[in-house]
Amino acid sequence: MTDTVDAGPAAEAPAVDEVIIRFAGDSGDGMQLTGDRFTTASAMFGNDLATLPEYPAEIRAPAGTMAGVSAFQVHISDHDITTPGDAPDVLVAMNPAALRSDLHTLVPGGTVILNRDTFEERNLAKAGYDHNPIDGDDLAGYQVIEVPMTTLTKDACKELGVKPRDADRSKNFFALGLLSWMYSRPIEATLDWIEVKFADRELVAAANRAAFNAGHAYGETAELGSQRVVVRKAPLEPGTYTNINGNTALSWGLVAASQLSGLPLFLGSYPITPASDVLHELSKHKEFGVTTFQAEDEIAAVGAAIGASYGGSLGVTTTSGPGVALKGEAMGLAVSLELPLVVVDIQRGGPSTGLPTKTEAADLMMAMYGRHGESPVPIVAARTPADCFNIAIEAARIALTHQTPVILLSDGYLANGSEPWRLPEVADLVPIDVVYATEFNQTNEDGEGVFWPYLRDENLNRPLALPGTPDLMHRIGGIEKEDGTGNVSYSPENHELMVHLRHKRIASIPVPDAEVAGDADADLLIVGWGSTWGAITGAVRRIRTAGRKVAHVHLTHLNPLPANLGDLLRSHRRVMVPEMNLGQLSRILRAEFLVDAEILSKVKGQPFTAGEIQHAINQRLDELAGEGS
Amino acid sequence: MTDVLDAGANREADEVPATTRADWTSDQEVRWCPGCGDYSILTAMQLLLPELKARREKTVFISGIGCAARFPYYMNTYGVHTIHGRAPAVATGLAMARPDLDVWVIGGDGDMLSIGGNHLIHALRRNVNLNILLFNNQIYGLTKGQFSPTSQKGKVTKSSPVGLVARPFNPISVALGSEATFVARTHDMDRQHMQDTFRRAYEHEGSAFVEVLQNCNVFNDGVFSTITKKDVREDMLIELNHGQPILFGSEKQYGVALAPEGVVIVDVAKLGIENVMVHDETIRNPSTAFSLSRIAKTPATPTPIGVFRAIDRDEFSSSVAAQIQEVQAQLGKGDLGDLLRSQPTWEV
Structure with missing residues (x-):
């Protein structure tokens, strides 16, 4: 096999500095997987890259319809890039609906690679075509490569004893093989991945391998040689790299913050798109002492995080906009209690259910002002998928050193998009100092030591005494309390003082100058x-x-x-x-x-x-x- | 954090110092209305905890909002007065993070069965190690007299001037429907019974749910007096004692028996003592206890008090902690550098 599927960039292939490819097909066609594999191969080859997965909110929208189109756009280059690209150079359309929905995104003169087998009456009708675009002039001005991918995949799998229906499922690997050939991608990583992923399903592994190899070989045998190019390595800063998406980076950042602070990480969460992957990722990392709590609702999720924070954990809750709305009252409580809490909002299109799988960044006003009363909280926002790691640490650092809830804003684009990330050295990460009170901090009229939970330091922060600490028993609550003693107080002067103190202590948190x-x-x-x-x-x-x-x-x-x-x-x-x-x-x-x-x-x-x-x-x-x- | 708690742990080895009610009383002025049933519940608790040899620094009271929810301010322990309905959620997080603590949850019928009903049933379902006391006075007190989810049908209140339309929740039935592992009822007119019941709740591993019938002398005065007043108790309160036949009345002339339609009140002389039901808290199927909870049309008819159900089942927080310990025993403690390199990497 190795002689027909040359792994290295073909010496004869001309170089281009970048290319943007959009894989589009039905939700059931495995386009996210295909894009992800192509991305990984490109990352490991040394390109710079950025990705944009786009998929419908429905798990299985009616097959073959426009509603069911799932796409993955990847931009690879030999230089530093920052976006998944304005318009794709290449559109891989696995069915008519994908072509109809995404053709307009293609650059003029771009290349369309389509699975010809699907361009038949039934699928054309489902996509809303009253004619076959292959025969019409819909594709005029584009370079069109028609490939009977389904047929060729089934042929490749025939000898293996794979049922035709199962073989049909491997056609995305045919597309991946073909694109890997066209862009001179190394193939080992993909073949290795197939081995591992389908280790206990040998027939599926064989079918995917056969489809991939068939697609790769097709490039040469079908005389697509003129299409073959290479995108050389990007001059990235030396180091160890991994390809990371925002939600994974954010999860790892929270684990890092737990390690840097020495506090156990407690995540209270309720499933919601596009934040659930943080719950999934952190649930996998019990070796770090991470406790994940899938609560009965968004409010319980933040409530439990507050309870854990009060007990000395790094309390975190993760959600998207609608969940932040539900957590608003509890965040007000955390403002009043002056307890550390990280609230992660992976923003999506709103209002209400809105566009759960699509990105938007319209929760800033809610983060700033969306609570009852005067209840300021620090807000930080991630700028790239890998930056989610740093921002998670920064959010935890502010929360723990200033005893306040902090809102971290990410969005669906960062959450699911990925980029190469130069791994930081763990030793370079700055520890987070957390100090808990262990001694009396005041003397009462009788000369006895007492603990005042709202006696402020020079940064206006109050001391935290964890339950279990001998002698420092005290009560805190959402009712206005007297500055210093923390006792319930309805005094007009004290309330005004406390409103100003809560404002001032957040406003005076030091943040780096803008560059x-x-x-x-x-x-x-x-x-x-x-x-x-x-x-x-x-x-x-x-x-x-x-x-x-x-x-x-x-x-x-x-x-x-x-x-x-x-x-x-x-x-x-x-x-x-x-x-x-x-x-x-x-x-x-x-x-x-x-x-x-x-x-x-x-x-x-x-x-x-x-x-x-x-x-x-x-x-x-x-x-x-x-x-x- | 470790240092702070180590200081506490060292003391752990020492004998628990003897305490008195005064040690458990905070310096805050109690602000319930004079004559409120909450006073006697507070006293019962402040007298009980010294007897239990509990440690004040290891005791936390978490409450929601309402008259009952002011309770933590008056206890010289750790305490958080949270927001309406959410006390079981906050307490769940605390109990998971800190299994070394005794966590009590205090709330009223509006707090725990209306706005916070979801958190209550899920805390009970999970069997989190919490002692949950629901002070039931069948009215909203702090908001001045609206009907609550336990108010009787037909009740005239400020928000139901011509009579309440909906039927009430029976808190014991709700708890049993959630398959709580410990479910009990007591009332504010009997300090000893409260203490005995709270003690059982404290000793129970897992969620312990106690309904305390509590008089609101301002907005719903005497709502339980038909069953809790001293001179009617014998006939109107059915004391549940594990292993004993369920009998009540001045001459123990009434009993409880299992009939095809569920548990019914019977005349012992007619039915024979051998046919009276022997109370068994430990039946795993909650149906019998549920049936017992349905006898009373509270507060007008004879009402069971005491422990309806007390069974052993895995406690939630320790089971979650055990999963973490198991993974750490298998894989060792996590290394951040390894985590960052857990996906495919490449060198530049």
Whole structure:
């Protein structure tokens, strides 16, 4: 076999600097798996990459329909990239519905690889075609490669004793083999993976292997030689890399925070898309002493996390927007109790059930203001899938060192998207110092030692005495309490003092200054937060490569905001804020700094492309040039 | 954290110092209405804990919202007054994180059966090591007199001026329906019975559920007096004692027997003592206990008090901890560097 399926980049294949491939098919066609395997092979080969999985909310939408189309877009390159690409160069369409739903995303002149076997009456009708697009002019202007993938897969499996129905399920590996050939991907990783994954199902392993090899061989035998290219390794910083998605990185970050603080990790959670994978991942890591509690509802999940935190664990709850809404009252309790708590919100399209499997970043206002009373909490946001690791540690660090609930914002795009991640050295991670009270901190009228749970230190933080600590018994609660003693107090003056103290202690949490990427002296400043980092960074690079000036500030800390942000905003003529909402950060910036921060909004359940932001930047720069300086 | 708790652990080896009621009483002024049944429950608890040789620093009271939920402020222990209905959830997290603690959950009928009903039934289903006391006064007190999920049908309250339409929950039936492993009822007019019942709850491994019939003398005064007043108790309270025939009445002339339609009250002279049901707390199937819980149309007819059910079943927190210990015994303690390299990696 090895002589026909050459693993290395073919010496004769011409090199391209990048390619964007979109695998699209029915939910049952295994497109997520196919994309994931192609990604892993590319990552291990040494490309830089970014991915965008897109799948329907239904587990099995009616087969063959537009509603059932599942797609996986991957961008691979020989240089540093930050997005899964504006428009695919190649569309792999496993059925007519996939072609109909995703053809418009393809670049003009792009390549369509389709499974010809599925372009028959029944599937065409399900996709809503009244004709066969292969015969019409739908595909004019594209390079079309028609492959009878189902037939060839079944033929390849015939000798193995695999039932035709089972063989049909392996056609995604045929597509993977063909694409692996076209882009000169190494094949060992994929073949090894098949061995391990289907170790106890030899027939399935054999069928997938045969399909993969058949697809790979097809490239050569069908004289697709002119299509074959190579995407060389990217000059990544030396180190050990793994390909990581946001939810896995976030889970590992929480485990790391537990190790760095020496506190056991307690996760209270309730299943919700797209956050459930964090619950799944952490449930696997009992070797780290992680306790996962799948609660009866979102409220119990946060309640249990608060209880565990009160007992001395690192209390965490993970959810998506609707769950945060349900947890609001308990978060108010944690604000009042001044207990550490990490609330992870993997945002999705809303309101209500909205678009559970699609991305949006419209929970910032809820994170900032979505609780009763004056109840400020620190907010941090991850910018890339791998960054979710750092942000999880940062959220835990703030929670534990400032005794407060912290909201961590991620989104569906980061959660499921992946990128190569240079692994940090564990020794370089900064420990989190947690101090619990063990002694009296005050003397009563009789000269006896007493413990005051709300006696504040220089950072306005109160001491935490864990239950079990001798002599420091005390009561805390959601009723307003007297500063210092912590006793129930309805005094007007005390309440005003406490409202101000709770505000001040959060507002004065030190956060790093915002850093400017691009041209500090540019007329136009782009301010972003969260997962728009990739698209903004890509756009800013293109603008600057074209010789125009633009500056970019990306916020990790959204509450409190960096101290230098106001000056940065005021030092540019125009400020634009790309957001996957109708203008939430931009409104905060306007309110806080009285600057005319303009929203660039996208709420399609999909991330921005770099091209969209590039276009908007160019428009603004043209206007600024027109205005003169 | 380890250091802090080690300090406590060292003391563990020592004899528990003798304590008195005063040691368990906080310095906070009790703010229930004068004459409220909650006072006698508080006293019963403050007198019992010294007898149990419990440690104050290892004792935590978690409550929700309502009159009953102020309880933790008055105990010189650790305590958290949480939010409406959520005390069982917060307590579950604490019990899982800290199996060394004695965790008590205090709430009323609105708190635990209305807004927090979901948390109560799931805590009981899981069998978390909690002592849950539900003070049932069949009314919302702190919000000044609306009907509660245990108010009787037809009850006239501020929010049901022409009579309550819905039927009430029977807290004992709810707990048994959740297959709680310990279910008991007591009342605020009998300190000794409260203490005996709380003691049994304390000693039970797993979720212990106790309904305390409690008088709200402001919004629902005397709602249980038809069964708990001293001069009617003999005829109206059916004391359940494990291994004993279930008899009541001044001459023990009434009994409880199993009939085809469930448990019924019988005339002992007519039926014969040999046909009276012998109470068995340990029957694993909750159906008999459930049937017992249905005898009383509280508070108008004879009502069983005491322990309905007490069975052994795996406790939740320790089972969760055992899974962790088992994995750690197999794999050793996790290494972060190994975790980061647990997916395919490559070198650049």
